[in-house]
Amino acid sequence: MPFTLHFGEADLLRCRFALSPLWETHEAVRTLARPERHGYHLPWLRRLRGALAADDGLDFTPLLLLMPRRGHNPDCLYPPPIGPAATFEEEIARVRTTDPELARDDLARALADAGTTDRPEARAMLADPARALRELAALIERAWRTLIAPDWPRLRALLEADIAYHSRRLAEVGLEGLLRELHPRLEWDGTSTLTLDNASSHHRDLDGAGLVLMPSVFSWPDVVSGFDPPWQPTLVYPARGIAGLWSTPSTRTPEALSRLLGRVRAEVLCALDEPASTTALAHRLGLAPSSVSAHLSVLRDADLLRSRRYGHQVLYERTPLGIALAAAQAASPPRT
Structure with a gap:
């Protein structure tokens, strides 16, 4: 089923690249729980065994409850990044300042899509979204320190190299050519609509907000889009060069x-x-x-x-x- 993004004239002028240590942290948690992704990151997983064993109190269950394989993920926990130089500290601060009522609706939708609404942890999140945000932000910060921070210089270098490459391609082939190259499941209709061949049907008019293009290491090989209002529309695509990332x-x-x-x-x-x-x-x-x-x-x-x-x-x-x-x-x- 198609997932479509409709561009107006202003949107074509407001596309930008960004990277997100916060997004990579979430996707690293997701990767731990998805064996089909393990083959891309075996050296990283081997290194993590000791770190995870040493911190036996680190439990990612609350985050995994909010990560359906298909459907909505809570935008409030990983809002679109500020730009290519965003730090984890800046991004997690945005999570902590999210309106609890906005977060409650966001969390409820993700839990429903994941089929985990009846879990005691899920009911507690919805009963007190302000507390849920504090606890989830603290857990995300622990995940960052354990899973991503030790390797962030290497990860950031690869993501920045991807942005540099695609910035050159943008200059060479234009936005239409670039969007076609990012992933085989993306199709540009030649005028105003970008279509992602997806398992769910969704349409969004960008309405002048433009589109954030964000490479990801741990989302590889998937392409992800979404982010409902008030979040800026974002397209997450697999970064180039991960074959040599952990070598x-x-x-x-x-x-x-x-x-x-x-x-x-x-x-x-x-x-x-x-x-x-x-x-x-x-x-x-x-x-x-x-x-x-x-x-x-x-x-x-x-x-x-x-x-x-x-x-x-x-x-x-x-x-x-x-x-x-x-x-x-x-x-x-x-x-x-």
């Missing part, structure tokens, strides 16, 4: 490239398969940020990299010369 840094930096540039500098160049920040590269390579920053400056001065600011981050990516050099060296057979 360890390659130890096979070409020897010839290491002799040419120096070992660490060559590793920095080879690590930039996708745009990344200094902090993300330092985390990925196990190096001090100051050391990575110095190498990035040299590579940029040699026209092997370019940099640009995105939100609060400076992202680095290879130039055509840098791509050619890394690719040629990687393809070169070892000397005998």
